[in-house]
Amino acid sequence: MANYSEVVTSMRSVFRTGRTKNVEWRRSQLMALLKLLDDNRERLSDALKKDLNKSRFESCLMEVDFVRNDLINTLNNLTEWVKPEKVKKGLINMMDKVYIRREPFGVVMIMGAWNYPVQLTVAPMIGALAAGNCIMMKPSEISENVAALLEELFPKYFDTECIKCVCGGIPETTALLKEKWDYIFYTGNSMVGKIVMKAAAEYLTPVTLELGGKSPVYIDQGCDLGIVSNRVLWGKVMNAGQTCIAPDYIMCSKETQDALVEKMKATLGEFYPDGPAKSPDYCRLVSDRHYQRVKKMIGGGGKVALGGDSDDSQRYIAPTVLTDVTFSDPIMQDEIFGPVLPIVPVKNEDEAIAHINEGSDGYPLALYIFSNDQKIVQKILEGTNSGGCTVNDLFMHCGIPTLPFGGVGNSGMGGYHGKFTFDTFSHKRGCMERGLKMESVNNMRYPPFTKKKENTAAWIMKKKLKSNGSMSLIPYFIFGTLFAVILKVIFAPETPVMNFFSR
């Protein structure tokens, strides 16, 4: 029976020595991670090919290079991020130093997922390291080749007393969750998410849960459906649909549906000239269990308009489009997480919004809107909530480190990428430094409380409600004019005004 108490205790002792808080240490470990990625690009690609039949291109674009860029961005900004952040203070605190420090939590656990086994283990790790924590990495056992590779590589590159990788299945995960962590970062499904959160609750451990759900696509009238087809299908076929932000299903009018299906035939023909089964670029389902689960969905509603073929021996499911699906069909009840794309005809965006809000699995992780009408886009954004949103494309809101990536409601809690990962694994500590002088000023707050003290305190503390927007522009105008006059008077008293400004 696995027991990790000693491991966690020893990591916590090392944390207490302050080693991981040292910025040079953090930088050295981040550089080691860079070296790990650069030295092992081939091996990582091979492992991804074995686990998911992922092509080298996808391994670069969506896994290795994706995290490599986040890592470089972090290394380039580390000094800035680690600095205490000065904050605004009022007149009363004029003599005080007021700032926010970012402190590491301690010993954190990162639980990766099988669909992007490199990205979802390494991307959180970048911020956890940058923030100065000790890290326990638990890759998903389902993507077993990547898990084994990480388990082999970690001790070769990192400070093994502070950064560890443990492999295993449910027994090992359960044993890990029995321990006290200072933060737990989990990517996966909501059923296990609840288990993680309850385990964390025993120790009041904060968590980030990156979950999923059915990410809808709404297609408005008047869009270039050839382009829409390319972009939506690209999102769906990457990793054979096994992406937390994959477009799960489409809502559009019946006419749009019929026209779109034709375009999708063309798109798939371009993507896979010899057909997806023969293409080295098309992935497979990760396990028999998931394969069977998705295969069932082909018959889960509407009719098969494209694809529908499968191959048990390869866990291959063709890119499949179902049309005339209804919201009550089986396929519309759970996240698909595979290359089957239902289209549900709706009247208009109002019906789409209502469904997104009332859907059984809560707010989606991603929302996709295809429209040339800014009013429709804003209507849908205002009327719904979602982890994130891309308009007129797929996935792009996850592609830049300045946008937070995470869910809301059932799709998760917390957000990361870029500085958000660093902030996820840091405690924002509010600090005030005062001097021991000017004690007489403090007398006002000490008992005995006289009427005089009361009045003085009330007067000092009282804040004023700002007047409305247009009024507050007038002082700026007045100041602007005064400033121009001052400039003239001081710098060119003899020059007439006209010449002053055209000098």
Added chain:
Amino acid sequence: MANYSETVNSLRSVFQSGRTKNLKWRRSQLMALLKLLDDNRDRLSEALEKDLRKNKFESNLMEVGPIRNEVIYALNNLTDWVKPEKVKKGILNMMDKAYIRHDPLGAVLIIAAWNYPVQTAILPMIGAIAAGNCVVIKPSEIAENMASLLEELIPKYFDTECIKCICGGIPETTALLKEKWDYIFYTGNSRVGKIILKAAAEYLTPVTLEMGGKSPVYVDEDCDLGTVSNRILWGKNSNAGQTCIAPDYVMCSKETQDALVEKMKITLEKFYPEGPAKSSCYGRLVSDRHYQRVKKMIEGGGQVAVGGDTNDSERYIAPTVLADVTFSDPVMQDEVFGPVLPIVPVKNEDEAIARINAGSTGAPLALYVFSNNQQVVKKFLDGVNSGGCCVNDCLMQGSIPTLPFGGVGSSGMGRYHGRFTFETFSHKRGCMERGLEMESVNNIRYPPFTKNKEKIVTWILKQKLKSNANMSLVIYFMFGTLFAVFLKVFFAPQMSVMNFFSK
């Protein structure tokens, strides 16, 4: 048996209608809150007086005054907070709009505490309303006068379909926790904090837990002990020590202890000329249970150096200082939360830091360091984590809206005050808007994946590690020089350099 399912469902329906998202509605409710506070200042003071023997001055300084300022702060900044926040994007996304929306979560539950029954209910409420949520407040039944006052006033001032006050004890709280909330904000102790976190986990509801622990004070050598005494005792005696960030215990050298105790006698005479029992400025313990709990602590270690007297009928405990306490004494095992101040002599700051880190109640909510030595201060800041920190004073780190207020580890998770409250009750939704043009650019990401596409993508995506800081300063210097030369050449070619810069 209380059941709140209908209540929560109706709140959620109103939320879906979009009413609370409307900026004018949010502003109107915040103005209503302002009116509630201004119209009922006296009644709020009276309720605090009945529940905690809180003096009117303290009520204004520590409860109503700061809350009122926070409402005004929120009203003054609401437009800015609610605006989508544009983010930096790279060249690749030059044509795209990338921004973060702050979207409300839905129906949120705020469970308040009895020690600052107005602040812990209303402060979170400000941010919850500013963020556009429906709100239920559950005041603490232990501060019963304030609970009934809030129950009476809230329906009079607010939109009752969106903002409610539900009173009750453990059965009602348990029933509320059975429902699905979109956020739960709890202030109280860690035992109940765990219960709440577990209940929230059932629905994957995110939470903020504002809890407590033993907030230590370290007093260095060579401090003006008269000032130190004033500031510590002010922090300790406000609300008769029933403050989550009250200085729990003091660590200092034996000599400092003995000198400090003498100063504390003087401070207490100054604060309470007729003695604390007769002073209208000194509070009482909130309930018999808490009174008995704290009364026991008077015998909980060391010897009584100051105070020690009690009065059962009034739940009065004098400001009490225990000297020569040791870390294994009973009074050092749990948070005191009362006006008993143990002093534990230590060798130096290193021992103090080791003791805080080994303490049974985990990272404290507040850390207080009294020192004129910046190196000692830094040692504490680097060596101990805490929710917040104040150097050379007590409580003040909670007084400004630009510092995040919250715990870490067993003292809590999440933070609020000012804009942090608004963000607590919002979802940061990363959004990217693209156009449906320039599809040819996208072709490189579509299958079939050729070696060529792989090279181009890697080249486009690749970010560069910045050279180290010194090198980049040289570049700035070079540019600075070049720019000065450029100015001279273009604007005053005839003038000699000296005259140019002194023109």
